Amino acid sequence: MTSLARAMSSGPRHGTHFGGTELPEDVQKVLRRARRLEWVSLAYLGTGVVLVGLVMGSSQAMQAAWIEDLLSLIPPMAFLVGARVAANEPDRAYPFGRHRSVAVGHLVAAVALLTMGLFLVYDSASGLIERDHPPIGTMQLLGQTVWAGWPMVAVMVYTLVGPVILGRMKLPLADQLHDKVLHADAQMNKADWMTAGGAIVGVLGIGVGLWWADAAAALFIALSILHDGWSNVQHAVTGLMDKTARTVDDAEEHPLVGRVEAYLDSRPWIRDHHTRVRDMGHVFHVEVRLVPRDGRADLARLTQVGDDLRAMDWKIDDVTVAPVHRVHEGETRTGEGGR
Known part of the structure; x- marks a missing residue:
């Protein structure tokens, strides 16, 4: 019996579903937890985007980190929308259900990462070739004149801590739900804290007179984004091409x-x-x-x-x-x- 037939013949439904499939109670709890984590991620990352935007100045590494933080909002939104759409029952228009919404969200997030990665690689490499010397001056903070690099470092530390915790919490949930968007989001969180670390190195490098440190850190961040984008595009495309089912990290056959x-x-x-x-x-x-x-x-x-x-x-x-x-x-x- 197909999912559509089961859904039409089963009468009123209770609990949480993916299409015509009612989730076991333990999996329902995992899904609810994953949704809460994604809302927390959006709130946390959103504050990070605002703070980085306020202090980034002319630093290429900080600008790349800001763009990366903006991109990191896409996977949580894709997961929340995809999970909601996939919950709809099969009908005549979609007799197999709307499970592919997850794959579509995965592809959208991956293409966004890949595109921005290519742009940032070009931009940061150009800065190195042209030997740009980004200035980091001083600013007034609580009535005191301080080097503008210190607020940048402080904000980067803030944006580093959360993704480390959130990414580790999402990985086991992604495996239990078999949700590749959630797994991609956990990978993106890893890129977030690596980005923050690279930006800190770049800012401190400028502070000690290494003009190239900022552009080099920006290039490191860009290559990380490009790598994540390319690998996720590959996984998303092969999934849409009906490759034999694989594990959520695409490492092996399921x-x-x-x-x-x-x-x-x-x-x-x-x-x-x-x-x-x-x-x-x-x-x-x-x-x-x-x-x-x-x-x-x-x-x-x-x-x-x-x-x-x-x-x-x-x-x-x-x-x-x-x-x-x-x-x-x-x-x-x-x-x-x-x-």
Whole structure:
């Protein structure tokens, strides 16, 4: 039975959902916590953007850090919007649900990072080539004349501490929810504190007479942004191209793919089979084509396969089981009984 059919036949729904999939209570708690963290991130990062904007002056490193802080607002917003849109039930217009909203948000955030990274690399490299000497003068603070670099350093320390904590808190939640936007946001938080550290080095470098330190720090920040943007664009695009489901960090094939195949291998009445597992956002769609050993398609057995796979994990949302006479050459998986 498809997600659409289950949603239409199940009557009133309770609890938290991703499309037609009701989340287990523990996963609902994880989702609520992730939403709270993202709101906290937006508030914290927003104050950082304002403070950096007030003190950045003509420092290239500070300007790059300010732009990076602005970009870091995109992933939390993409997560909050994507999770909300993905919660809508499947309907006639979107029979597979709106899970792809997560992938779209991931791609938008990645392209923004990549574009700004390219611009900042060009801008900071130009500063080094042209040997720009950015001045950092003095300012009045609480009636005292102080070097303007000290407020810059203080603000950078502020923008460094929060992302270290927030990023570490988001990573396990991203894995539990299988949310690549949340994972990208945790990576962005890592880039945030690295950026702050680079800006501090650049400002202090100017203070001791190293004119090139500011532009070098800006280039370091830009390369970090460019790296994050490129890797996230790759992951987002391959996800939209229906690559076999992978872990949230895209490091390896998702363990559920192997568990599905191991289950099919264990059924003695299945001679050959082929499985395709597609990552829709938070959930997976599984397509199974199998060759019954006796050549007959037993409806009860096929239904049981679908039920067992759906019960395996909440992320397995939609399962199609189709009996066939044979699977395509190169796609064969032979069950235990056929070896």
